[in-house]
Amino acid sequence: MESTFKELGDKASVLDFDPKCAVVGGGVEDIYGEDTATEDQLVTPWTYSVASGYSLLRDPQYNKGLAFTEKERDAHYLRGLLPPATSSQQLQEKKLMNSIRQYQVPLQKYMALTELQERNERLFYKLLIDNVEELLPIVYTPTVGEACQKFGSIFRRPQGLYISLKEKGKVLEVLKNWPERTVQVIVVTDGERILGLGDLGCQGMGIPVGKLALYTALGGVRPSGCLPITIDVGTNNKQLLEDEFYIGLRQKRTTGKEYADLLDEFMSAVKQNYGEKVIIQFEDFANHNAFQLLEKYRRTHLVFNDDIQGTASVVLAGVVATLRLVGGSLSEHKFLFLGAGEAGTGIAELIALEISKKTKTPVEETRKKIWLVDSKGLIVSSRKDSLQQFKKPWAHEHEPIDNLLDAVKAIKPTVLIGSSGVGRTFTKEVIEAVSSFNEKPLILALSNPTSQSECTAEEAYTWSKGRAIFASGSPFDPVEYNGKVYVPGQSNNAYIFPGFGLGLVISGAIRVHDDMLLAASESLAGEVSEEFFEKGLIYPPFSNIRKISAHIAANVAAKAYELGLATRLPRPENLVKYAESCMYSPVYRNYR
Template sequence: MSKPDSKLDKYAQRDRLGLWGTGDNEVVGSLSGFTRLLDKRYSKGLAFTHEERQQLGIHGMLPYVVREPSEQVEHCRALLARLEQDLDKYMYLISLSERNERLFYNVLSSDIASMMPLVYTPTVGLACQRYSLIHQNAKGMFISIKDKGHIYDVLKNWPETDVRAIVVTDGERILGLGDLGANGMGIPVGKLSLYTALAGIKPSQCLPITLDVGTNTESLLEDPLYIGLRERRATGDLYDEFIDEFMHACVRRFGQNCLIQFEDFANANAFRLLSKYRDSFCTFNDDIQGTASVAVAGLLASLKIKKTQLKDNTLLFLGAGEAALGIANLCLMAMKVEGLTEEEAKARIWMVDSRGVITRDRPKGGLTEHKLHFAQLHEPIDTLAEAVRKVRPNVLIGAAAQGGAFNQEILELMADINETPIIFALSNPTSKAECTAEEAYTYTKGRCIFASGSPFAPVTYNNKKFYPGQGNNSYIFPGVALGVLCAGMLNIPEQVFLVAAERLAELVSKDDLAKGSLYPPLSSIVSCSMAIAERIVEYAYKNGLATVRPEPVNKLAFIKAQMYDLDYPRSVPATYKM
């Protein structure tokens, strides 16, 4: 996705950088072959041919053998197989990404289902907990509260000018692990690797950022290896002014249509910042909106089995944080599309937080504005089990990071109430899942429709094998980002996430549903991203939100033309002679 510079500008820039050729097949003339060998963007490792080695002046710097890219992938996978611990595999892959960028993405693409858990959930949770220990290479930018007043100058240090997508965290609520401060950088790094692997957004156009405003976790403040600011978290006006300066600095540095994805901010800040910036910046919060979209997609797919509409069901949420409220709001929107009034839709959405069911006059209080939106007129209900008995939900959704909360009693109650209960245990990492797939199928006697946030192995119950679907945000956010960037959208309405959910649900086949999966196979996730992006681009042009002109006739072909090429570029001009 290159900015529409004039030809003169492009040639002048290439001349300054010593670039020959065009697009992904640019050749660095002013850089030495040795520099190219070590530069992750241009290195081919042992895939450099003998001719290239001679012409680039790196002959003798590599062993004699020349490997095909497919052979390099197999070699990398053989090395991965020798490692026993997932964290070691994570470190190997991150190191590979710093040595040979295209090979890294080819390895990911060779088996998405196996590789994705290594570079993102659940392994990234462990990586974040130990990020200070395993940190080796400079990746992304750390902008601290000490930089307040000159954030733009800090951003100018980033060498790439054509940045299209930023994933930013302040590390306060990393997955279900809490305040990890600067160690949270593993999340933006992991998210953006999936931007490229799953949606073809060029790595040079992606920038992971951690806003280091301190941490309140004592063990980190006392850790001699901790890489972050050793201060308590900044709050109040100081924090708000820092975030505001950051947002405006990003636009000043990279443009109004630079996508800024908020990730793993604490609940109060996440909702507040999304509300503040969503209409004036190209931004979204994946914990709120991406999670909502993938969950609603799963619900829409599950209703194909039950042959009902969303409005015909009662939903009970365990949790009332970013994920749960995001899902509830998108369900509300979907039910209204199906013909319910807002009040009718709200009556079908119940939420349980740490103080019990959210009711308007509950004596325990603790109602924020966002929770109050879904408060029911009902007598107090203190426990989840009691809520299941009294509300009698058709759908039970866990998004509270309470491992094991859907115990045998809860699951058996859901099976007693429903012939086909829908159970979503969405919390990450795996240790925080409300129940396992095996527990869900066992305690509902194989009758439930199950989805989870973390991957679970297939389960055999009563001689039937179930393949539980993983409601991973990766089905949504890469495709949303690709569509937004291709259309040049300047902001992202909530409707975009319902559009994405509906499109993802359409991609679930009868075979997927028959084996118990509410999502397409992970192996097809790149195709899912392109399909979602295509639908979003169509939505953007239809609703006057696109700024890229002229409107492409074949939108899918246009999207494919913008995507990252996994093939190695030419290393020497075709006409080059010794």
């Protein structure tokens, strides 16, 4: 019974935790159905107690601030602890947005939102959902990159779990220190390759925290079901090691067997503590670990790497949507990548799989339509012996070429994709070249944050004379060229991973299959309507993201059932409606 009760104070009020909302001694009115997705994980539908009075106002999960009614203030010992005025959630939201807009510096907005999340969880998510296009660049890229760089200086209150080498041999105990027992999604990083900013060590925690905020806001996964984790094995960032405010281990990064053993202990402990159906999302691991970890655990755990698989899925969706603008089938196009790391090879492989699926051609053949350029030039078969394992499938027969411009001229791609992490590498000459043999070249400058983007939106439109179809990883403002306004698309993983994760949760999936990623891509591509194409957009606006996520979740869940990987039985009749019914709502609940 201990696991169903959480004592937080002497004066306890009971909040109803029965997913069917039976009233047991009073509680919170659950009219949203968001708990049904984890119903079978509960020990028993029951009630648990949370603090009243002063402690309640400091519990972000239940605090409503001035929105507590007169009746609630009496029932929960709040009388006198709040000013006499009452406020609606809508008025609170209006006041906070006005306040946030006063800040000129994005990092100040980030800190204000973090403070709100730590004080009033539902209001934070209400703000984020209702103002997603305005706040997404603050809680995620590009501002989250700066937040990670300065994490030690702005650190106020810990979020998530920090598992360092000091906890080796005790990882399961550390997981048990986390108060929630029904965790659905873990986002974990070791901080070695944060966005395009490099090794930020323990300060990479900003990424799991930000990703999980989007799992809730955009995908409807309950905040209590989300757990951010940083695995701290040190850092090779000399500047951080010398920074007096650095919050991580002050040592060089551990590698080899000691690193592998810690990760293995972590993966085993997660499964032991949370079961088979918890999603473990690897985030911002360096290439040499990312591919190895995904390959090692994909058959034993429900693992997902957003840098490899999420990026691939969202880019494939953009490419599929673009076909309706430029014509032809996917197999008729030729792809050239700058960057052959996690993102580049992940995208390339998923495109090759989609072509293979559509044309019934072996994937070994469809890979030949895709060329990659790394720091040493075009990846060709004469380089095969010196290539890392994950690059070898892309080594095709061709004479060596040592730079991107010559590769563009030789390969003549219809789609140019940048995932290099190096800014301004799509030069004027490169874009003019790709535009010279394409009426409408698709140019995707995917590297984050904005400073690392291969080119800006303005450069793409200007140098292509307004003919390019452009999308980037981080957002760019609309561009006016020759009297026409072009709206650049954002090839943001946030389109995919929240809905993808929700699909895994609602189906009770136990493994991730590539066909689920293809299903997510096709679902997102189908959300782009003609009115968006007229503006040059290949992705739908984020203002509709919860509806989009529900459809992606339904498609992913359907594929899980089809592949026999779903455990939540029987299968719901209408998966879209079921997904929507399971989504977390940030609207305040009525306390009884």
